[in-house]
Amino acid sequence: MTPRLAWVLGDPAGIGPELVAKSLVNTDMGAVCRPVVVGPMWLLKRGMQTANVAAAATRCAADKLAEVPTGAVPVVDAGWPEQDFPCGTLSAAAGKLTIEMLRVAVDMARAKQVDGIIFGPLNKEALSKGGNPHKDELHLLAEWLGDTEVGEINAAAGLVTTRVTSHIPLKDVAANIRPDRIMLAIRMLHTTLRETGAQNGKIAVAALNPHAGEHGLCGTEEIEIIEPAVARAQAEGLPAAGPFPADTIFLRARKGEFQGIVIMYHDQGQIATKLLGFDQGVTILGGLSVVTTTPAHGTAFDIAGKGVANPGAFQEAVRLAGRMAAARTSGKRS
Structure with a gap:
């Protein structure tokens, strides 16, 4: 009906x-x-x-x-x-x-x-x-x-994104990148992709630092927090991969490699999402x-x-x- x-x-x-x-x-x-x-x-x-x-x-x-x-x-x-x-x-x-x-x-x-x-x-x-x-x-x-476990999800131009941190100052982002938050974002995004009828349910997880931290030369959050969380998601059977550099992750998604992206902070994804389809952009109240x-x-x-x-x-x-x-x-x- x-x-x-x-x-x-x-x-x-x-x-x-x-x-x-x-x-x-x-x-x-x-x-x-x-x-x-x-x-x-x-x-x-x-x-x-x-x-x-x-x-x-x-x-x-x-x-x-x-x-x-x-x-x-x-x-x-x-x-x-x-x-x-x-x-x-x-x-x-x-x-x-x-x-x-x-x-x-x-x-x-x-x-x-x-x-x-x-x-x-x-x-x-x-x-x-x-x-x-x-x-x-x-x-x-x-x-x-x-x-209790909720988060904002955005959809535009066939791409669905969610974020680990949202409306907080940029100076507080790194301290709020935690494994539980990453797992929540991946799970919510996976559920949303299924419910919206996405044909390709693959999820890319963005890095926090430039060039995905360059193996620890430019930050260690990827090694210490994000990579283990992605591995945990994969062990649960979730189709997640990463972390990938944020400056190319949307290019790969636009080519069809991924249909969902987990970003680490607000503007890391919102700028790209609104460029892709501002007049068609939708916010889903996830969870x-x-x-x-x-x-x-x-x-x-x-x-x-x-x-x-x-x-x-x-x-x-x-x-x-x-x-x-x-x-x-x-x-x-x-």
């Missing part, structure tokens, strides 16, 4: 409502999932006005989705009062509303009312001002779901018990409200979530 997916509108001052509106009228999306918009009806209507589109949408309760007429998109609106969110303006109120929309979507997923979640772009500073006690939305959702994806780009405050936002990454996030949700459902049945 086609999975039912929650589409969360995202930060109300950003491009999220516009992306959702444009995607609702894309006929290709109907073959991927049965969308359920989560957020205020008035905010969805603003998104439609910005996008200059019209979609049949009906407000309904989360437990009444089956009663929505054919051809209409259900909108789960928790009764949020209408507010004025100037486009492109960061605010605590926008962050608070975003958190509330996410919570409704997560509760629906836990109740098995939806099979996965796609959310429009969020703003981490707004979330923090709005009450998020964590550094990002991933760990907020992980707390709600009771998941969550509920399939959750989002566009890899941000709220684009500079173009919010102008009707020019590209919905490509949001729609690719829907496609990936649809495949992953279908794979998990199939796995439970088998």
